[in-house]
Amino acid sequence: xxxxxxxxxxxxxxxxxxxxxxxxxxxxxxxxxxxxxxxxxxxxxxxxxxxxxxxxxxxxxxxxxxxxxxxxxxxxxxxxxxxxxxxxxxxxxxxxxxxxxxxxxxxxxxxxxxxxxxxxxxxxxxxxxxxxxxxxxxxxxxxxxxxxxxxxxxxxxxxxxxxxxxxxxxxxxxxxxxxxxxxxxxxxxxxxxxxxxxxxxxxxxxxxxxxxxxxxxxxxxxxxxxxxxxxxxxxxxxxxxxxxxxxxxxxxxxxxxxxxxxxxxxxxxxxxxxxxxxxxxxxxxxxxxxxxxxxxxxxxxxxxxxxxxxxxxxxxxxxxxxxxxxxxxxxxxxxxxxxxxxxxxxxxxxxxxxxxxxxxxxxxxxxxxxxxxxxxxxxxxxxxxxxxxxxxxxxxxxxxxxxxxxxxxxxxxxxxxxxxxxxxxxxxxxxxxxxxxxxxxxxxxxxxxxxxxxxxxxxxxxxxxxxxxxxxxxxxxxxxxxxxxxxxxxxxxxxxxxx
Numbered sequence: 001x002x003x004x005x006x007x008x009x010x011x012x013x014x015x016x017x018x019x020x021x022x023x024x025x026x027x028x029x030x031x032x033x034x035x036x037x038x039x040x041x042x043x044x045x046x047x048x049x050x051x052x053x054x055x056x057x058x059x060x061x062x063x064x065x066x067x068x069x070x071x072x073x074x075x076x077x078x079x080x081x082x083x084x085x086x087x088x089x090x091x092x093x094x095x096x097x098x099x100x101x102x103x104x105x106x107x108x109x110x111x112x113x114x115x116x117x118x119x120x121x122x123x124x125x126x127x128x129x130x131x132x133x134x135x136x137x138x139x140x141x142x143x144x145x146x147x148x149x150x151x152x153x154x155x156x157x158x159x160x161x162x163x164x165x166x167x168x169x170x171x172x173x174x175x176x177x178x179x180x181x182x183x184x185x186x187x188x189x190x191x192x193x194x195x196x197x198x199x200x201x202x203x204x205x206x207x208x209x210x211x212x213x214x215x216x217x218x219x220x221x222x223x224x225x226x227x228x229x230x231x232x233x234x235x236x237x238x239x240x241x242x243x244x245x246x247x248x249x250x251x252x253x254x255x256x257x258x259x260x261x262x263x264x265x266x267x268x269x270x271x272x273x274x275x276x277x278x279x280x281x282x283x284x285x286x287x288x289x290x291x292x293x294x295x296x297x298x299x300x301x302x303x304x305x306x307x308x309x310x311x312x313x314x315x316x317x318x319x320x321x322x323x324x325x326x327x328x329x330x331x332x333x334x335x336x337x338x339x340x341x342x343x344x345x346x347x348x349x350x351x352x353x354x355x356x357x358x359x360x361x362x363x364x365x366x367x368x369x370x371x372x373x374x375x376x377x378x379x380x381x382x383x384x385x386x387x388x389x390x391x392x393x394x395x396x397x398x399x400x401x402x403x404x405x406x407x408x409x410x411x412x413x414x415x416x417x418x419x420x421x422x423x424x425x426x427x428x429x430x431x432x433x434x435x436x437x438x439x440x441x442x443x444x445x446x447x448x449x450x451x452x453x454x455x456x457x458x459x460x461x462x463x464x465x466x467x468x469x470x471x472x473x474x475x476x477x478x479x480x481x482x483x484x485x486x487x488x489x490x491x492x493x494x495x496x497x498x499x
Contacts, residue, residue, distance in 0.1 A: 001225040001227075001229075001332060001371050001372035002221055002222060002223050002224070002225065002372060003037065003221070003222045003224065003225055003226045003227065003239065004037070004219055004220070004221040004222075004239075005035035005036060005037055005072075005074060005169070005171070005219060005220050005221075005222075006035070006036045006037075006038070006218070006219045007033060007034075007035060007036075007070075007072045007091075007171075007173075007218045007219060007220070008033050008034050008036060008072075009031050009032070009033035009053065009070055009072075010033065011033055011034035011036070012032070012033075012034075013032055013033065013034050013072075013073035013075075013168075015073065015113075015114060015115035015168075016030075016032065016115065017071070017073070017111055017115035017116070017170060019068055019071060019172060020107040020109060020121070020124070020125075020172055022066060022107060022124055022125050023066050023067070023068040023107070023172070023174065024060070024062065024065050024066050024067070025056060025058070025059055025060075025065065025066070025067040025068065026067070026068035027054045027056065027068065030068065030070070030071055031053055031054055031069070031070040031071070032070070032071045032072070032073065033070060033071075033072050033073070034072065034073065034074070034075070035072045035073060035074040035075075035169060035171060035220070037074075037227070037238065037239035037240040038238050038239060038240070038322050053069045053070050053187055053188050054069055054070070054187065055185050055186070055187040056068075056069070056175075056185060056186070056187075057183065057184065057185045058100070058177050058179060058181075058182055058183060058184045058185075059182060060182050061180060061181060061182045063177070063178050063179065063180050064129060064176050064177065064178050065176070065177045065178075065179075066105050066125060066174060066175075066176050066177075067105075067174050067175050067176075067177065067186070068172055068173075068174040069093075069173050069174045069175065069187065069188050070172070070173055070174075070188075071170060071171075071172050072170070072171045072172070072173070073115070073168055073169070073170050073171075074168045074169040074170075075168070075240070076113045076165075076166045076167065076168055077163055077165065077166070077167055077168065077169070077226050077227070078165060078227065078228060078240075079165050079227070079228050080162070080163060080164050080165050081163045081224070081225070081226050082160055082161070082162055082163060082224065083108075083110055083122050083158060083160070083161045083163055083169070083222065083224060083226065084122075084158055084159075084160040084161070084224055085157075085158060085222065085223035085224045086155040086156060086157055086158060086222075086223045087106075087108060087122070087123060087153075087155075087156055087158055087220055087221065087222050087223070088152065088153065088154050088155055088156070088220065088221045089104065089106050089152065089153040089156075089171075089173070089218075089219075089220045090150055090151075090152050090218060090219055090220075091104060091150065091151060091173055091188055091218040092149060092150050092151075092188055092218065093142045093143075093149075093150075093151050093175065093186060093187065093188035094142055094143050094144070094145060094149070094186060094187060094188070095141075095142050095143070095144055095145075095175070095184065095185070095186040096144070096145065096184060096185045096186065097144060097184055098141075098144045099179055099181075099184065100177055100179045100183075100184035100185075100186060101131045101141060101177060101178035101179050102131070102141065102142050102175045102176065102177045102178075102179075102184070102186045103126070103128065103131050103138075103139045103140065103141060103142060103151070103175070103176050103178075104140075104142065104151040104152070104153055104173070104175065104176070105125055105126060105173070105174045105175055105176040106123065106125065106126075106153055106156075106171065106172065106173050106174070106220075107121070107123060107124055107125045107171075107172045108121070108122040108123040108158065108169070108170070108171050108172075108220075109121050109122065109161075109169075109170045109172075110122065110161045110162075110163050110167055110168070110169060110170075111167065111168050111170055112164075112166070112167055112168075113166040113167060113168060115168065115170075119161055119162065119163065119164065119167060120159070120161035120162070121159065121161070122158040122159050122160075122161045123156060123158050123159070125176070126138055126139065126153065126156070126176065128176070129178065130178065131178060133435075135406070135435065135436055136152045136154055138153055138154070138156070140152070142175070142186065149436075155223075158222075163226065169226070171220050173188065173218075175188070188218075225372075227239055227240055228243060229332075230243065230325055230326065230327030230332050231327050232327045232328055232329050233245055233255075233326075233327060233328075234246065234326070234327045235255065235258075235293065235324065235325065235326045235327075236324075236325045236326075237314060237315060237322065237323075237324050237325075237339060237359075237361065238314065238322050238323065239323065239325075241314050242310060242311060242314045244293070244295065245295075248298070250298060250299055250300050250353075251297065251298060251299035251300065251303065251304075251307040251353075252298055252299075253295050253296070253297055253298075253311075253357075254295055254296050254298065255293060255294070255295040256294050256295050256296060256356075257293075257294045257295075258291065258292070258293050258294070259290075259291070259292045260289055260290050260291035260292055260361075261291060261326065261335075261368070263499050264286040264287065264288075264289040264366035264499070265286065265287050265288075265289070266283045266284075266285070266286055266287070267283070267284075267285045267286065267287045268281065268282070268283045269281070269282040269283075270282070286366040287366070288362055288363060288364060288366065289335065289337075289362075289363040289365075289366040290360060290361070290362050290363070291324060291335065291337060291360070291361040291363065292358065292359070292360050293358065293359040293360075293361070294356070294357070294358050295356070295357060296354060296355065296356050296357070297311065297344070297353075297354070297355040297356075297357055298353060298354060299353045299355075300353055301350075301351060301352060301353040304350065304353050304355065308344070308355065311342050311357070312341070312342055314342075315339045315341055315342040315359050316339065316341065317338065317339055317340065317341055318338060318339065320338075321336040321337055321338050321363070321364060321365075322336070322337070322338070322339070323335070323336060323337075324336075324337050324361055325371060331370065331371070331373075332370075332371035332372070333368050333369060333370055333371055333498065334368070334369055334371050335361070335363045335365075335367070335368055335369070336363055336364070336365050336369075337361035337362055337363040337364075338361065338362050338363075338364075339359065339360075339361050340359075340360040340361065340362060341359070341360075342357055342358070342359050343357060343358045343359070344356060344357040344358070367397065367399070367400075367497040367498070368395075368497065368498040368499070369395075369399075369495045369496065369497055369498070370393070370395060370495060370496040370497075370498070373393055373495060373496050374493070374494075374495050375392040375393055375471075375492075375493065375494050375495065375496065376491055376492075376493050377390065377391065377392060377491065377492040377493075378489065378490070378491050379480050379489070379490045379491070379492065380487050380488075380489060380490075381413075381414075381480050381481050381482045381487045381488050381489075381490060382480075382481050382482070382487065383481060383482060383483075383487075384481065385479065385481070386479070387417075387419060387477040387478065387479050388477065388478055388479070389475070389476070389477055390471065390476040390477065390478055390492065392471075392494075393496045394471060394472070394473055394496055395496035395497045395498040395499075396498050396499055397472070397497050397498060397499045398470035398471060398472045398497065399470060399471040399472075399494040399495060399496055399497040400442070400443065400444035400470060400471075400494060400495075400497070401443045401444070401469050401470050401471050401492065401493070401494050402440065402441065402442050402443070402444075402492075402493045402494065403416060403440075403441040403443070403490065403491070403492055403493075404438055404439070404440050404441075404490065404491045404493065405429075405433065405438065405439040405440075405441075405480075405488060405489075405490045406433075406437075406438055406488060406489040406490065406491075407432075407433030407434050407435055407436065407437035407438070407439075407488065408432070408433055408434055408435045408437075408488065409429075409432065409433040409482065409485065409488040410432055410482070410484050410485030410486075411430065411431055411432040411484075412428065412429070412430055412431075412483060412484060413432075413482040413483055413484045413485045413488070414427075414428065414429035414433065414439065414482070414488070415427070415428045415429075415479075415480070415481050415482070415483050416428075416441070416478070416479070416480055416490075417478065417479040417481075418469040418476070418477070418478050418479075419477050419478075419479075420469075420472065420475050420476045420477055421475060422467065422472070423464070423465055423467040423468070423469055423470075424464060424465040425443075425462070425463075425464040425465070425467070425468060425469050426462070426463045426464065427441065427448075427460050427461070427462050428460065428461045428483070429448075429456070429459060429460050430459045430460070430461065431456075431459050433488070437450060437451060438450075438451055438452075439456060440452060443468040443469045443470060444468075444470065446468050448460050471494045478492065
């Protein structure tokens with residue numbers, strides 16, 4: 001399972017480590033913040049665009065010149081692991097003039113819990129000496145002036161660093177300037193914003209790469225899991241949450257029963273047939289899924305309240321859904337849900353450190369998803385009319401499907417057709433797509449967005465059998481073609497879902 005951290009400069013990390021030596025320039029007062037494993041965070045309701053970081057001006061004629069914007073620090077990690085594989089960073093940045101030739105920069109280290117001992121450097125920053133305009137390239141130049149645009153450092157290779165229990169991850173973000181003059185400024189956002197739709201946090205990271213809105217919630221995703229792996233019948237609410245059903249070492253939680261992870265309740269509508277036996281029933285769609293967890297807390301009576309406080313914080317209500325992970329003999333899975341808090345009563349067992357409890361989690365989306373099984377199929381459009389069978393992993397029910405089409409594409413060139421045993425769907429987009437444009441089609445929400453913000457459904461011609469596509473099994477067939485002009489890139493994205 002991968003690990004994604006969201007960046008917030010409104011939260012105090014509690015330590016003040018020295019910055020990496022590769023930064024040639026850093027602020028006198030270094031902005032520090034938290035790396036949060038859950039997308040819940042603070043935002044600026046007045047501007048709805050996040051919080052501006054420092055805006056450094058290049059202070060020397062040396063080139064290249066790396067300027068620190070902020071230092072983001074994780075909470076202590078609960079178990080020993082290894083930080084390796086790759087990392088992908090997405091962040092909104094800008095420069096004040098095209099001559100600055102700035103690109104996104106990042107450095108990643110593992111430090112001790114107090115920040116004083118560096119365990120190792122996983123990434124010492126990119127070393128590119130030229131900027132390009134290629135979308136999503138590591139050295140893509142940042143946009144000039146407002147509004148900010150997201151830039152990406154995608155799947156950079158990490159040096160392997162051993163992580164001890166209690167260690168922290170430090171991610172330092174900034175700008176790399178290739179301007180030979182001692183001039184030019186740049187900046188970025190590093191805090192949560194509701195401009196960026198929560199639904200996109202529920203999709204594979206690649207859906208978020210092209211130029212999202214300026215209020216993007218920046219994040220970094222590691223391909224390795226830095227949190228404990230769940231075994232069968234273990235449960236955890238939030239990526240960094242308390243594991244339930246662990247080995248009996250005080251304190252721990254023993255789950256006695258769970259309801260709501262079987263088939264979700266159906267929304268039943270019925271009426272009688274007039275003048276004849278029987279009636280009509282519509283039981284096609286599922287309603288909300290409610291997961292009820294019952295168990296017993298075991299703790300040292302002298303430290304019971306401290307552990308209950310941790311559980312109450314773990315299951316606190318939130319404005320956004322979070323993932324409830326659970327281990328199975330078929331691999332880890334999760335549901336998206338909002339906790340209704342933990343409930344328990346005080347009785348005569350409390351003096352022995354024993355407290356029965358119940359937690360309810362309400363899931364707006366009733367699907368169960370496979371953890372760490374995001375599917376991304378990249379396609380280059382063709383001019384033929386030959387269908388392709390969708391390849392990948394599938395669950396036992398339909399999965400929400402997202403289609404991302406990347407410009408450039410000529411006006412009227414974008415065409416997508418889906419045909420399987422239950423659905424025929426054909427869409428043509430009338431307008432041209434620029435080289436930095438992305439058309440995002442969310443078939444579950446039945447929305448068509450240009451660059452995540454503009455409603456483009458009125459610019460589409462849609463013919464269908466009534467349903468919109470979803471990934472149901474290995475018999476899905478699709479056709480992505482260009483009716484004029486040259487080929488363009490597209491991606492089909494889904495996560496295997498289960499009943």
